[in-house]
Amino acid sequence: MAKQKNQAPYRKIVKKISLYILLIVVTLFMIGPFLWLLSTALKSGGENIFQYPPKLLPEEPTFKNFGTVMEVFPFWRYLFNSAVVAVLTVVLNVLFCSLAAYPLARMNFKGKNIIFVLIIATMMIPFQLLMIPVYIISLKLGLQNTYLGMVLPHVTTAFGVFLMRQAFMTVPKSLDESARMDGANSFQIWLRVLMPLVKPAMVTLTIFTFVSAWGDFLWPLIIVNDNDMYTLPLGLNMLSGTFTSDWRLIAAGAIISMIPIITIFLLLQRFFIGGAMKGAIKG
Amino acid sequence: MRTNKLTPYLFLLPGCIILGAFIFYPMLQAIWMSFTDYNMITDPSFVQFDNYKQLFQDDLFWKTLTNTLIYLVGVVPALVIIPIFLAVLVNQKLKGIAFFRSAFYIPVVTSLVVAGIAWDWVYKENGLLNYVLDLLNIISEPIPWLTSTNTALFAVMVVTVWKGLGYYMIIYLAGLQSIPDSLYEAADIDGANWWQKMTRITIPMLMPFVLIVTIMSSIAAMKVFEEIYVMTGGGPLHSSETLVFYIYTEAFDRLNMGYASAAGVILFILTLVFSLINLKVMGKDNSE
Numbered sequence: 276m277a278k279q280k281n282q283a284p285y286r287k288i289v290k291k292i293s294l295y296i297l298l299i300v301v302t303l304f305m306i307g308p309f310l311w312l313l314s315t316a317l318k319s320g321g322e323n324i325f326q327y328p329p330k331l332l333p334e335e336p337t338f339k340n341f342g343t344v345m346e347v348f349p350f351w352r353y354l355f356n357s358a359v360v361a362v363l364t365v366v367l368n369v370l371f372c373s374l375a376a377y378p379l380a381r382m383n384f385k386g387k388n389i390i391f392v393l394i395i396a397t398m399m400i401p402f403q404l405l406m407i408p409v410y411i412i413s414l415k416l417g418l419q420n421t422y423l424g425m426v427l428p429h430v431t432t433a434f435g436v437f438l439m440r441q442a443f444m445t446v447p448k449s450l451d452e453s454a455r456m457d458g459a460n461s462f463q464i465w466l467r468v469l470m471p472l473v474k475p476a477m478v479t480l481t482i483f484t485f486v487s488a489w490g491d492f493l494w495p496l497i498i499v500n501d502n503d504m505y506t507l508p509l510g511l512n513m514l515s516g517t518f519t520s521d522w523r524l525i526a527a528g529a530i531i532s533m534i535p536i537i538t539i540f541l542l543l544q545r546f547f548i549g550g551a552m553k554g555a556i557k558g
Numbered sequence: 559m560r561t562n563k564l565t566p567y568l569f570l571l572p573g574c575i576i577l578g579a580f581i582f583y584p585m586l587q588a589i590w591m592s593f594t595d596y597n598m599i600t601d602p603s604f605v606q607f608d609n610y611k612q613l614f615q616d617d618l619f620w621k622t623l624t625n626t627l628i629y630l631v632g633v634v635p636a637l638v639i640i641p642i643f644l645a646v647l648v649n650q651k652l653k654g655i656a657f658f659r660s661a662f663y664i665p666v667v668t669s670l671v672v673a674g675i676a677w678d679w680v681y682k683e684n685g686l687l688n689y690v691l692d693l694l695n696i697i698s699e700p701i702p703w704l705t706s707t708n709t710a711l712f713a714v715m716v717v718t719v720w721k722g723l724g725y726y727m728i729i730y731l732a733g734l735q736s737i738p739d740s741l742y743e744a745a746d747i748d749g750a751n752w753w754q755k756m757t758r759i760t761i762p763m764l765m766p767f768v769l770i771v772t773i774m775s776s777i778a779a780m781k782v783f784e785e786i787y788v789m790t791g792g793g794p795l796h797s798s799e800t801l802v803f804y805i806y807t808e809a810f811d812r813l814n815m816g817y818a819s820a821a822g823v824i825l826f827i828l829t830l831v832f833s834l835i836n837l838k839v840m841g842k843d844n845s846e
Contacts, residue, residue: 294650298647298658301662305661306664308679309672311680311686371576374569374572374573375574378565382565390570394577399829399834401780403783403825407819409580410810465569486667490667492671508669511671512788529672533672536667540664540667541660551728552728
């Protein structure tokens, strides 16, 4: 970068400043709607939130709306449901996809190619077509309003199998063979030799699955109608439908329900962004 | 290898049971149901192609299909092009660049319900957007973004783009970081300017990623539902109703399961083109 010749120092500074201005403008566009929501959530009952021109900052910031919304919005219950659904989906997905990927990457058996093609072909089928029969099947299996009902349709994905298979294929075969010499069976090789070596792929799959399970709306909307089983997006959707007139409460509820995922994201942002980059290249 | 013949199938079993029960079997059932009249209360009755005939005569179906195509045509170019520039921007070696990368990614991890509420508030008649446009003298009177038949679909499209930018930016960032520095160094020696480097090196080298983003964003646009459900409910006067929203309301509000399945089969056929290209691209990466 320092190789750019004859650039007067002031030009470099101008370039830097304009880049930062551009970055800040885009940032305002990306998180502006959330900041505006936060400002509304902090406005007191005495302030007219519908005034024009709108006041960007609250006159007397107050946390009262957050207290009020917690009384009508069972945040902890919804958070618990969201967490159970997301964690179950991730654990089962990583497990089932890695199990299925192992023979596809490592063994020769009858029907291997056709099985692999069929698994990959599932990517082409939109869930929006399947949701109708899956709903009927889930009702028959007694899965309505259960965690399993929310989780099971999503616990094996072609993307996951593909990603794990790619990861297994990069591990040298000699490692399996020497483990087999030592008397390990296939399951032990999978668990003790291969799984520890594909941790980066597991992290990628975990992040992908977690984000989509956490934000999933359409399927829970269909399979859950009991308030006690609502995940955060469903609960928030109901809150905004019920308190249409009180925007302070809706805003406070929306901000509260953002907190968990934003916290996880900020703590693990390295993995989120790294995982998305790897998923992009391999998937 | 000295393995039991059954071993590979045992490893495949759990995943295949799930895919069989929740994708293959439902797929067949959906196709079969699309030829029946089924309301969940009485037994399904076979009606041959009646659902499809009825669909093609239904103005609302055509409207939602048109809206879906408008969505596709509007959203995909934005999601293919803008993130390239964002990726170049956050690929600069500047202090605090990781902060900006994360800030751009925040809409991706936020649920669409929160995003919908936030934008609903931005779009209010006396809300932030009208105020900003008023300040810039772009509009003379406030626009009811989400409640006018002229703007509702467009307003929701902006939210889809906004929410997807960060995701596709990261895909391009992965692409940018795979371009060898030596190409840019050689261009510097030849005295190339920023724009020449962008059009002669960056964009050609990113072409495989452009293809991936085009396919992914097209498939996503064809299936758009949540933004619509949360922000406009398909309204006003169905002006922002898309195909998947139509399928959802036919199936789960009106319990026309057979009819909705037929519309679902149409959706499947429409996405198939993109999916097949997708598979081909994946297959190319996969052939070693």
